[in-house]
Amino acid sequence: xxxxxxxxxxLALPLAxxxxxxxxxxxxxDYKTAYSAAEAAAKEAAGLRHQWTVTVSTLAAAxxxxxxxxxxxxxxxxREAEALAKASVFQAISEKEAWKAMExx
Amino acid sequence: MKARTSILLGSLSAALVALALTSxxxxxxxxxxxxxxxKAFQNFFFQKFPTVxxxxxxxxxxxxxxxxxxxxxxxxxxxPYEFALDAGKEMFATPFKNGKTYAHCFPxxxxxxxxxxxxxDEKEGKVVTLELALNRCREANGEAPYSYVKDEMxxxxxxxxxxxxxxxxxxxxxxxxxALAAFENxxxxxxxxxGQLNFSCASCHVQSPGERIRAEILAPALGILNAMPIYRSExxxxxxxxxxxxxxNSQTRAVPLEPQADxxxxxxxxxxxVANGLPISGPGARP
Numbered sequence: 001x002x003x004x005x006x007x008x009x010x011l012a013l014p015l016a017x018x019x020x021x022x023x024x025x026x027x028x029x030d031y032k033t034a035y036s037a038a039e040a041a042a043k044e045a046a047g048l049r050h051q052w053t054v055t056v057s058t059l060a061a062a063x064x065x066x067x068x069x070x071x072x073x074x075x076x077x078x079r080e081a082e083a084l085a086k087a088s089v090f091q092a093i094s095e096k097e098a099w100k101a102m103e104x105x
Numbered sequence: 106m107k108a109r110t111s112i113l114l115g116s117l118s119a120a121l122v123a124l125a126l127t128s129x130x131x132x133x134x135x136x137x138x139x140x141x142x143x144k145a146f147q148n149f150f151f152q153k154f155p156t157v158x159x160x161x162x163x164x165x166x167x168x169x170x171x172x173x174x175x176x177x178x179x180x181x182x183x184x185p186y187e188f189a190l191d192a193g194k195e196m197f198a199t200p201f202k203n204g205k206t207y208a209h210c211f212p213x214x215x216x217x218x219x220x221x222x223x224x225x226d227e228k229e230g231k232v233v234t235l236e237l238a239l240n241r242c243r244e245a246n247g248e249a250p251y252s253y254v255k256d257e258m259x260x261x262x263x264x265x266x267x268x269x270x271x272x273x274x275x276x277x278x279x280x281x282x283x284a285l286a287a288f289e290n291x292x293x294x295x296x297x298x299x300g301q302l303n304f305s306c307a308s309c310h311v312q313s314p315g316e317r318i319r320a321e322i323l324a325p326a327l328g329i330l331n332a333m334p335i336y337r338s339e340x341x342x343x344x345x346x347x348x349x350x351x352x353x354n355s356q357t358r359a360v361p362l363e364p365q366a367d368x369x370x371x372x373x374x375x376x377x378x379v380a381n382g383l384p385i386s387g388p389g390a391r392p
Contacts, residue, residue, distance in 0.1 A: 049368070051360040052301045084301070091298060099296040102307050104142075104149045 026071040034078035035062055041085035050092035055084040137285040139278050139378055142292065146379040150327040154315070163331035163386040165324030169315035173322060177390065186263055186336040186388040189256065189343045193264030196257065201246040207261070210242035219262075219269035220385050223374050224277065225284040232287050232370040235262055236345055253364035254351065259334040259343035259388075266334065266387030274331055274385065276378040291375030294368045295326075300357030306372070309353075321392060328380045330373060332389030339392065346373060 038059055045051045062077035150162060157168050167174040197215065200206050208214035212221075222235035233241075239261055240250035251257040278284050298305045309318065310326035317323075321339075333346045344352070347364040350372070354361035362368055 046360075049362065050299055053355060053358045053360055054301050056360060088301075091303065095297045095299070099293055099298070099305065102296045102305060102311070103292070104145050104311065 026075040031066045031071045031074045034075045038078045038082035041082050045085045045088040048092035050088050052088045055081055137289045139288050143379045150325055160384050162325055163328035163383050166322040170322050185390050189260040189263045193260035197264050201248050203246050205246050207242055216268045219266045220272045220275045230283045232374040234370055234373050237365050253347035259345045262334045263388035269385040271384050273382050274380045287371045287374055291371035294372040300359030302357045304357040328383040330376050332386045335389040335391050337391050
């Protein structure tokens with residue numbers, strides 16, 4: 001009995017630890033980290049002249065949420081903006097060759 | 106030893122012959138050939154829509170849909186761009202503060218020349234559009250430039266297009282590697298997917314002309330600029346070529362470039378060149 005209890009604790013501990021960050025409320029530092037990563041990716045997309053409107057608006061939403069003190073929402077929006085910006089960078093790079101597939105010849 | 110040398114020399118010669126035979130093909134595939142591109146572009150639309158008269162492609166969605174065409178023909182009796190045409194005519198004739206007019210800036214006094222724009226300026230090494238030339242004319246005469254997306258520019262270009270109605274588009278590409286590069290850059294821009302919706306200009310105007318996108322019928326890319334500027338009911342006003350490009354970008358959720366960015370100038374050059382021979386129909390009216 002003692003052994004199986006110990007085993008259960010051993011098994012449950014990593015699970016509890018892995019769930020812990022999700023439960024953790026975001027703070028300003030988390031937001032700043034997430035926002036600067038998103039901003040860097042967005043800057044890269046703009047440099048490639050492939051920025052998406054939704055990246056810009058999602059970045060603005062992140063900032064607005066942070067200004068209002070809602071860091072959970074701010075971090076989520078910043079992460080979404082980063083993902084959007086990275087997708088647009090991927091699009092810009094892949095289209096350097098891929099556009100030819102659509103060309104009328 | 107001799108046999109070895111001859112085998113080696115033989116292999117080398119064979120390799121050189123193979124290289125000589127294959128390399129021109131590689132060069133040919135990458136060569137910029139506007140004449141072949143224009144021919145292929147026009148043939149694509151002529152074959153896709155065999156019942157549409159060639160000169161009718163410049164009428165955009167009306168060339169694709171009989172009902173819409175009838176409504177447009179009725180509308181043309183009192184065209185919605187008429188006020189812009191009148192304003193443009195007056196603006197064109199009104200002298201600047203220095204006494205000169207737009208006529209001083211353009212060949213033939215600016216009358217009947219729309220079909221030659223955009224052109225490649227060999228001094229600048231870039232494409233010059235009609236909208237850009239108009240603003241340069243204003244600035245050279247001490248006037249502030251107009252917004253590229255607002256009514257004044259649309260009125261001026263509407264008047265200039267009207268004086269060219271029916272004249273075939275006649276864009277030249279000089280034998281200058283920079284002009285060829287501009288054409289190629291315009292072509293690349295036209296076919297490149299952008300925005301969150303992952304659309305290129307061609308996604309709508311090559312792959313789907315005549316199809317509906319929500320309530321609108323998509324215009325074919327062939328001759329799409331011959332009707333510019335246009336009155337759009339959706340805008341409740343006139344729109345320049347710059348406005349059209351910017352709106353198209355936004356609709357795909359791409360951040361538009363600044364008006365008259367090199368890419369926009371080049372795509373205008375590409376689209377106009379491949380429409381060579383088709384008549385100017387601007388100013389146009391669209392839903």
